[in-house]
Amino acid sequence: MKEKIKKIFEIIGEKISFSIIMIIFFIILFIFSSIIDFIFDSDFYLEKSLDGFGYNILFNEKDKYIEERDIIELMCSDKSYDVTVIFNKPVYKHIKSWQFKYKNPEYEDDKTGVASEYNYDIKAMLEVTSYDYSFAYKNAVKVTNKYIEENENASKEEIEKYFANRLEYEWKYIKKNNIKKSIYIYRMEGHNRSYGGGTVDCVTFLPYQNNNEDLANAVFGGLVEEMDRTKLPEGVDLEETMELMGIE
DSSP states (O other): OHHHHHHHHHHHHHHHHHHHHHHHHHHHHHHHHHHHHHHSOHHHHHHHHHHHHHHIIIIIOTTSSHHHHHHHHHHTTTSOHHHHHHHTOOEEEEEEEEEEEEEOGGGBOTTTOOBSOEEEEEEEEEEEEEEOHHHHHHHHHHHHHHHHHHOTTOOHHHHHHHHHHHHHHHHHHHHHTTOEEEEEEEEEEEEEEOTTSSEEEEEEOOTTOOSOHHHHHHHTTTHHHHHHHSOOOTTOOHHHHHHHTTOO
């Protein structure tokens, strides 16, 4: 009888010990998760969040910003677009955040246009740094236009080949001299659930934003805006130039 009672207590003791161990394990896991969330503060998560949007532009939206992608491929003709961008990945840095007030259109007076209520949120300023592809492109266009003026009888193929070679030259120059461009991006702070069960900061569109065009310009090193301002040399067709240079 005593032996049976002893065994029962041993079994109970083992179960209690196991339960205590499991409780301690989950407590340690919770503390560890909280520490991780504390270490990786809002700067990290805001930068990581914007990085995610930038990655999507660079690699998942290949039907957009086609000319910009072609220009970069012509600059780096010895590498594929993906390899080029991976090794020259933009850097994201959270600069500052502050509270801002904006008019809530749901409470706008139709007669006076004056809002009777405002929303308050947190606005974040982030810096995106990439190689200055816009500088390389602008210089290549300028030099090619001069070549066209000085060589009036140059064929279309000669002009396109000259332009492509000049793009490659300008890229090598900015890479060698580490010429980069920093562009500020403004977003609103939001919150996502973390692995530890809490929330972490992320970025979302500001009330007046509905696209990532500013971010696209930043991750392409200012190339989006520069190509709007500075047109391709006369007669240059990017698709034909790509084929001429053997780039698929």
